[in-house]
Amino acid sequence: MTDTTPTHDPTEADPPPRSLSRRALIAGAGVVATSPAIALLLGAQGSVASVPTAGSAAAAGGSAAAAPVAAATNVRRITMYAERIDAKTVGYGLEPGKATVPGPILEMWEGETLEITLVNTTDQRLSIHPHGVNYDVNSDGSVFNDSFNEPGQTRTYTWSTVKMARDRGIWMPGSAGYWHYHDHAWGDHGTQGIAAGLYGALVVRRVGDVLPQKQFTMVFNDMTINNKVAPATPMFEAKLGERVEFICIGHGNQLHTFHLHAHRWANNRTGLLADQYDTSQVVDNRDLNPGDAFGFQVVAGLGVGPGAWMYHCHVQFHSDGGMSGVFLVRNADGSMPPGAQESIDRFQGHSHTTSAPSGAATTTGGAAAGGTGPAVVDPTGHAGH
Numbered sequence: 001m002t003d004t005t006p007t008h009d010p011t012e013a014d015p016p017p018r019s020l021s022r023r024a025l026i027a028g029a030g031v032v033a034t035s036p037a038i039a040l041l042l043g044a045q046g047s048v049a050s051v052p053t054a055g056s057a058a059a060a061g062g063s064a065a066a067a068p069v070a071a072a073t074n075v076r077r078i079t080m081y082a083e084r085i086d087a088k089t090v091g092y093g094l095e096p097g098k099a100t101v102p103g104p105i106l107e108m109w110e111g112e113t114l115e116i117t118l119v120n121t122t123d124q125r126l127s128i129h130p131h132g133v134n135y136d137v138n139s140d141g142s143v144f145n146d147s148f149n150e151p152g153q154t155r156t157y158t159w160s161t162v163k164m165a166r167d168r169g170i171w172m173p174g175s176a177g178y179w180h181y182h183d184h185a186w187g188d189h190g191t192q193g194i195a196a197g198l199y200g201a202l203v204v205r206r207v208g209d210v211l212p213q214k215q216f217t218m219v220f221n222d223m224t225i226n227n228k229v230a231p232a233t234p235m236f237e238a239k240l241g242e243r244v245e246f247i248c249i250g251h252g253n254q255l256h257t258f259h260l261h262a263h264r265w266a267n268n269r270t271g272l273l274a275d276q277y278d279t280s281q282v283v284d285n286r287d288l289n290p291g292d293a294f295g296f297q298v299v300a301g302l303g304v305g306p307g308a309w310m311y312h313c314h315v316q317f318h319s320d321g322g323m324s325g326v327f328l329v330r331n332a333d334g335s336m337p338p339g340a341q342e343s344i345d346r347f348q349g350h351s352h353t354t355s356a357p358s359g360a361a362t363t364t365g366g367a368a369a370g371g372t373g374p375a376v377v378d379p380t381g382h383a384g385h
């Protein structure tokens with residue numbers, strides 16, 4: 001495999017045509033939205049997608065005020081549908097009949113406001129409740145505030161964001177970050193809705209942020225990953241050198257630790273070291289407990305080459321119980337690297353143990369928990385996209 005190991009950092013030289021180098025960003029080449037999710041949710045409005053151009057480079061360098069990302073009138077409106085997918089599963093989608101678990105990745109620029117009209121096609125009360133952004137009590141999504149959809153009802157929720165700003169010499173944080181959204185009304189606190197699959201990722205970006213080429217949402221929900229148990233957990237795929245963004249979310253009643261093999265990232269807001277003086281800890285394992293979310297970017301296969309790499313919960317009885325999956329890094333031309341198919345076959349033949357401590361079995365609230373799932377790996381690599 002040594003002949004396929006990259007010999008240089010693809011972020012620094014000869015990037016593939018669709019990649020974005022950090023050097024280019026700093027030099028003012030701007031940000032190119034290449035992910036379908038970004039095209040949909042950041043780019044569909046045109047004016048939004050066009051924002052982080054030359055001005056963003058100045059902002060990234062800290063030498064100028066942020067580019068005018070959004071006027072006060074920068075409100076974007078989307079419609080989402082909460083729908084039953086099967087007997088045990090309910091998801092959010094952007095079109096009727098297209099609900100997924102996790103739901104779609106929602107993305108905003110700092111300064112934007114998002115109005116979400118949620119259509120509840122189920123016979124349960126439910127809502128959409130965000131983390132990390134601003135909203136008033138009418139958009140809280142809680143039973144407590146009487147701000148949810150009754151069965152069959154349509155309701156609009158408004159989320160707003162603030163830009164990072166300097167106030168009397170002090171930088172005040174903006175809304176940028178890796179956040180998430182979920183139901184907060186089915187079962188009083190959303191417990192039933194979350195267990196059924198009503199959750200998804202929310203990313204708020206700051207001007208100058210590096211945009212990924214691929215995005216994957218990974219939700220540790222009780223003893224499942226995206227409500228699936230190995231070997232039915234999603235197989236995430238990228239080509240060698242692609243910039244991949246993982247958004248990791250925790251839900252349910254279990255403590256988890258997320259681990260990705262062969263890749264590592266800076267434990268900060270971007271997952272990237274800003275420069276040689278950035279003291280952010282570089283990690284490959286992080287807590288992922290209920291309500292937590294974090295995101296990071298990696299260059300697929302950087303320094304290690306292509307291959308079938310594992311991701312899993314590092315609580316051992318959780319990984320034994322089916323909380324594991326495959327991050328397949330293909331060769332740059334899209335072909336399979338040596339040994340990868342054999343690893344995937346081995347993984348699909350894997351049947352998780354039944355020797356988990358008794359505490360595990362009583363808390364498998366996720367829809368797919370508890371059994372040896374079908375030997376199917378989602379060929380799209382991402383249940384939500």
Ligand SMILES: [Cu+2]
Pocket residue numbers: 220254255256257313314315318319323
């Ligand atoms: Cu776990």
